[in-house]
Amino acid sequence: MILRHAAIYIGSRVFAAALNLLSVALFARLAGPETFGAYLLYLASAYIIYGFAIQWLRMSFFALYTADNSASIVGTFLRAVCLFVGLVVAIAALTVWAGVYSAAVVAGTIMPTVGLAVFETFFEISRARLKVELVGFAVLLRALLVPLGGAVAFTLTGTATGLAAGVAAAHVLAAIPLIREGWSGVRAKYSAGIARQYLKYGSPLILAFGINAVGQSGDRLLLARLDSVGAVGPYGAVGDLIKQSLVVVSEAVAGSYMPHAKRAASDGDDARTRTILTEAFRAYAFITAFGSAFILCFAPDVVRILFGVHYAEATASLVPYFTLATALYVFRAFYFGQAIYFLESASAELYASTGTVVAGAITALLLIPSYGATGAALAMVAAQAAGCLIAALAARRWRAMPLPVLDLCGIAGAAIVAEFLADAAGLLPVGYLMSSALKFGLISLGACLIVKAYDIFGLGLWTQKLAFRKLAA
Numbered sequence: 001m002i003l004r005h006a007a008i009y010i011g012s013r014v015f016a017a018a019l020n021l022l023s024v025a026l027f028a029r030l031a032g033p034e035t036f037g038a039y040l041l042y043l044a045s046a047y048i049i050y051g052f053a054i055q056w057l058r059m060s061f062f063a064l065y066t067a068d069n070s071a072s073i074v075g076t077f078l079r080a081v082c083l084f085v086g087l088v089v090a091i092a093a094l095t096v097w098a099g100v101y102s103a104a105v106v107a108g109t110i111m112p113t114v115g116l117a118v119f120e121t122f123f124e125i126s127r128a129r130l131k132v133e134l135v136g137f138a139v140l141l142r143a144l145l146v147p148l149g150g151a152v153a154f155t156l157t158g159t160a161t162g163l164a165a166g167v168a169a170a171h172v173l174a175a176i177p178l179i180r181e182g183w184s185g186v187r188a189k190y191s192a193g194i195a196r197q198y199l200k201y202g203s204p205l206i207l208a209f210g211i212n213a214v215g216q217s218g219d220r221l222l223l224a225r226l227d228s229v230g231a232v233g234p235y236g237a238v239g240d241l242i243k244q245s246l247v248v249v250s251e252a253v254a255g256s257y258m259p260h261a262k263r264a265a266s267d268g269d270d271a272r273t274r275t276i277l278t279e280a281f282r283a284y285a286f287i288t289a290f291g292s293a294f295i296l297c298f299a300p301d302v303v304r305i306l307f308g309v310h311y312a313e314a315t316a317s318l319v320p321y322f323t324l325a326t327a328l329y330v331f332r333a334f335y336f337g338q339a340i341y342f343l344e345s346a347s348a349e350l351y352a353s354t355g356t357v358v359a360g361a362i363t364a365l366l367l368i369p370s371y372g373a374t375g376a377a378l379a380m381v382a383a384q385a386a387g388c389l390i391a392a393l394a395a396r397r398w399r400a401m402p403l404p405v406l407d408l409c410g411i412a413g414a415a416i417v418a419e420f421l422a423d424a425a426g427l428l429p430v431g432y433l434m435s436s437a438l439k440f441g442l443i444s445l446g447a448c449l450i451v452k453a454y455d456i457f458g459l460g461l462w463t464q465k466l467a468f469r470k471l472a473a
Helices: 002-064 067-097 103-128 132-157 160-174 176-186 192-226 229-266 270-307 309-315 319-334 336-341 347-371 373-397 405-425 432-454 456-472
Strands: none
Touching (some): 002 103, 002 132, 002 309, 067 176, 067 192, 103 160, 132 160, 160 176, 192 373, 229 270, 229 309, 229 373, 270 309, 270 319, 270 405, 270 432, 270 456, 319 336, 336 347, 336 373, 347 373, 405 432, 432 456
């Protein structure tokens, strides 16, 4: 079942990632660096608000969800989300009334926040219920609607606020199939006891996820403050390109492995839980190692094709920093960060998030004034390194997550060898297409060998059984 769920999640996420990259490229070319940079700042602010107001509740729901009491759990969850979204909108309206921010800035920030809250709320309900096909369809629908909605809205308005509105509307429309699945929860009975459980479990996460969101997006806000909004456009475009390449597949791994691990843990099957988590760790090691190899080989050319020469020149030196930071983020968020579902406390997430923000802020304040975008990228690396280290130490201290270091070294070593051979192939006196094909083939061969050797996603065992069946026939 895990292999089937992984295939559906990863298939939908990879296709969605391709469409998301199309969205970033389309918006970057339509809006230009300045307007696109403003749009990215709206999104960064939206993710920070979402992190403080909603994300803790979403994760509390997933941690406390049980099939035998699902109706009241879902009903309480939906009412709580509506309450906090209403508070966010009311506070935002007050800032406009008081003249703190302009209506355009507030609208550009709050509309994506609400759109994200709607989609992620009903996504989480379907994920907890193991509605894998529905979740995959919704992810694809969102990926299709975001570039369409954003492009139409920007064409009509020509503003970053309009672009943000189009993206927010796309999230709400894409959530309609999920809303149909979760609609029964709207009529379900509210439970004050469950609400108290959400608050008890999630109270450390309110600060943790909010601070974590600051850590993920603060580099862009500081870059705009200490350099310029125009610098955020190329910086954010390339950062999103690399993040999409690794994170979407990692989200799929979390979506396919973690619900099964949590169910095994709830049933008291510790051996099964650790087996699933070990398989997930190998999958993350594979994704980050070979994903990074592909990125380092091909990202400069992809940036030039998608965003144009101006973006490529502005970010040529940033690709390795973005790649390393994203790889660290994958382990910190999608593996060690999942320890909160297997512990009695969510405090580890707060420690890791605080370390992320402190390390990132100090490095950014020191480096951005002198080094601009490069300083911001280095700050992002420092932030993710600190957060990953703290999360790993916390998870190991409470023995929540297995850490197969030898598997990590073997997978990473194979990726390094494949990357080295690909770089060597690039020096051969052959044409561009042949050189690219050789690079792709060498890294792909290394990836296939690792899939077979470490049974990534269960594909190694599956191909072995398939071969035996063919031979027996």
